[in-house]
Amino acid sequence: MVMGQEDFGAVVSAHHDEIFRYLRRAIGPAGDAEDLSQETFLRAYRAFAALPKDANVRAWLFSIATNLAKNYFRSETRRRRAYGEVQGGARAATSASQEAELLSREAGGLVEGIVQRLPFKQRLAFTQRKIHGLDYGAIGKNLGCSAESARAHVFQALRKVRHGLDGYGLLPGEPAQ
């Protein structure tokens, strides 16, 4: 109890699924989100006892998860370079499942596919803001930039997604809901 295991059980219940979903988008369907979310919570557990009582646990988990995603992305990039794989955009190789999503007429699925092809930082910023509703200050901290730049990343991402939807007949005149 002194270490707060019971509390940590509650942390897992409250946040695991969200962090897992975040990581799945952050590193893409080809990456091992399960490993990263595992690592996020094991790290969090080790540091949990030293966390100030009034800390924002959810924001803290997002920052751990984001750091792990960044490291993963860096090493993936290195690995792909080493193997001479094509490197276009953040994640050039479009998996079969992404292809399927792109072909889907369902707007959410379509957006999902476009988000996967955003540059890494924009993808993180977009996901943190639009899916998980973090504020720009927290996003900036996670990405190592100012709240202003975090906002710029989100806006840039929105523009790209918006234009990626052109030609699918989902926009004006045919609301996507």
Next chain:
Amino acid sequence: MSDKPAVCVRIADDLLATAIGEASPSAAERVERHVAMCGSCRRELQGYRALEGAVATMRAEPHPSEQTVQARQRLETELADLRQRLLAYRIFPSPLGHILIARSELGISLVEYLDRGTTLKASRLANEPGVETAEGGPGLEAIYRDLMEYLNGRRQRLDWPLDLRLARSDFQRSVLEATAAIPYGAVVSYVGLAHDIGKASATRAVAQALRWNPLPIAIPCHRVIGASGALTGYAGSKLGLKQRLLTIEGVPTTKEGDGPAIRARAMYVLYPGDREYCIPTCPSLDTRKPAPLTRFGSRRHAEAVGLAPCTTCRPDLHPISG
């Protein structure tokens, strides 16, 4: 974008902010005024609003997917495993030097006098196999406070849950458990303790087991002394510390002769198994087979554990003076 009228380019940022509900009222008003006149920006605004709708469907994931459930289950297993081996610790200054206190989820597992430094590196935890450490938090603060109160003589019981997994053997564990039962303000000998655990000839092994006591103070190995009354040893070479702890508990000691020792003649005694305590010269003791005695620094501490004054020597009427 560059072929857009300048006014549309200027308002593009506010337009996007308006679509996602992040624009200031005045900016939103400007945008509304503009799109009322500008068809292409109106479509742009509608486009972003439609995108908001699509994003909302991504946000809502009412049922966790099978992958999510699987990941969660695997996490629970790994966490249970980590809990088993994780010790949270903190290092505190104290009148006895720096002290490291560590705990697992079962209880306090280590109290360690740090001689060689003030960081984890100076601790046996740094080399303990199968143990992971994490610098701990507010819970250990309360343990430290208890300890300080004890050292100031304001607390006699340390009712901490203990985790004896750092003990090196079952034998050591049994020695530690017997030691934990020695009352505040009392001393027994290594011989007596060996008797207590049913290994009368294992005096030396008992002393060794206490030398590596992972929980000094909490498991009061300072209350175990030589049969002659000499304090003998403590945590390696901290005899002065042992004397200090005994003094806090009101056990009379002296430094005369070969080294620190208790003043046995100034202490009340308890014959094994008795419910009454005596003065050391009680005639009833002479009639019985010699056995290792428990000694108390004061009547108060003897009576605190439920003992009554002996009806033969009447320590209540004839207390030991000085």
